[in-house]
Amino acid sequence: MPLPELFDLTGQTALITGSSRGIGKAIAHRMAEHGANVVVSSRKADACDAAVAEINTAVGRDAAVAIPANIAAKDALQALVDRTLDRFGRIDALVCNAASNPYYGPQAGISDDQFGKILQNNIVSNHWLIAMVAPAMVARQDGTITIISSIGGLRGSTIIGAYCISKAADMQLARNLAAEYGPANVRVNAICPGLIKTDFAKALWDDPATLEASTRGAPLKRIGVPDEIAGMAVFLAGKAGAFTTGQSFVIDGGATVV
Numbered sequence: 001m002p003l004p005e006l007f008d009l010t011g012q013t014a015l016i017t018g019s020s021r022g023i024g025k026a027i028a029h030r031m032a033e034h035g036a037n038v039v040v041s042s043r044k045a046d047a048c049d050a051a052v053a054e055i056n057t058a059v060g061r062d063a064a065v066a067i068p069a070n071i072a073a074k075d076a077l078q079a080l081v082d083r084t085l086d087r088f089g090r091i092d093a094l095v096c097n098a099a100s101n102p103y104y105g106p107q108a109g110i111s112d113d114q115f116g117k118i119l120q121n122n123i124v125s126n127h128w129l130i131a132m133v134a135p136a137m138v139a140r141q142d143g144t145i146t147i148i149s150s151i152g153g154l155r156g157s158t159i160i161g162a163y164c165i166s167k168a169a170d171m172q173l174a175r176n177l178a179a180e181y182g183p184a185n186v187r188v189n190a191i192c193p194g195l196i197k198t199d200f201a202k203a204l205w206d207d208p209a210t211l212e213a214s215t216r217g218a219p220l221k222r223i224g225v226p227d228e229i230a231g232m233a234v235f236l237a238g239k240a241g242a243f244t245t246g247q248s249f250v251i252d253g254g255a256t257v258v
Contacts, residue, residue, distance in 0.1 A: 003034055006240035010035030013088040014237065015080070017071055017129070018098030020047035022198035023148060026226035027095055027233040029055050032063035034234050039084050041069050042098065071098045071125040072117075081132045090140070093237040094133045096126040097148040099166070101200070107161040115162050122166035126173060130188075134177075138184040144237050145181075147174050148229075149190040151252050167192070171248045178246030187245040191232050194252025196224045219254035 003010070014031045018024040020042035028038045032055050040051045048066035055064040065087060069080035084091055100121040103114040130145055137143025152160060153167030174190040181188060195214050215221055232249055235241045250256055 007234055007238045008035055009238055012036040012092040013090055014093040015039045015084050015091050016095040016097055017041050020051040022200055023226045023229050024097040025051050026230040030230035030234050032059045037088055038064045040064050040066050041080055043070050072121055074128050077129050078132055091133050092143055094145045095233055101163040104159055106158055110162055118162045118166050123169045137186045141185045143186045145188040146233055146236050147190045149192045151192050151194045151250055151256050154256060175246050182245055189236050190248040192248050192250045193229050194255045196226055217258055224253055
C-alpha cells in the first residue's frame, strides 16, 4: 500500500543525532518506515550498529546506516556531515536530538564544567551542525531542520535548571533560523516533549513516587513513550508540514495546560 502523499518521505535523507536510543531512535525508525534513508548517529558505534540493525529489520530494507559522532567536537560533526553526503549525496531533513544533562539539583550547586557541557551539547553543537547542513538546503531551496527541545524550556525548575535554560535557547534558535532561512524555503521548528520514558530522563520516572508526582497534574495522567514524539518529526519533514516553520510543538500529555 503506498504511503499517503502528505507523509511520504521517499527519496529523502534524514540525519538524526542521538538516534541510537530513545526519542532519536524512534524518529529514525518512523522516518525510515515512511520512506526516508536515515543516518543513525551517537557517540558509540556499537549502539548505532544495533539501532541500524533493528530499524532495517523492522522496515524490511537497508534504510538506515550508522555514522557515529561526538556532538561536542566540531570536527566530528563535520565528518558526520561529510560522510552522510558521501553516502547519500544530500541531507533533506536534519533532526538535532542529541543532548546531555550531567547535573540534577539546584542551580546554585552546578559546576562550571557541568553548566558549560550542557550549553555546549544542547545549544552550540546544534548551531554548529545546522550551519554545516543549511547552506546546501538554501542553495537547493528546500530542506527541514527540527530541533528536539523540551517543555523544560517553558517552565522554571529547581532540579534541572541549566537543562531548561538550554532548551529555551533551542526554541529561540529555531525561531531565529526560521526567519533567516524561510525565504529559501528551509523550514526550522522545535519539538518540545514532556516526560518521556527514556534512559535520558530516568531520574524523573524511575522512582514510583517521583513518577507519580511528575504525572499527577497532566490530563493524560501518564508518562509518554518515544514513539509518541516521532510522528511530529515525520509531519515536519513531509509535505504535511510544508507551511510550518518557526514553531515549538509541545507534546506532553497536557502537562503544560494545567
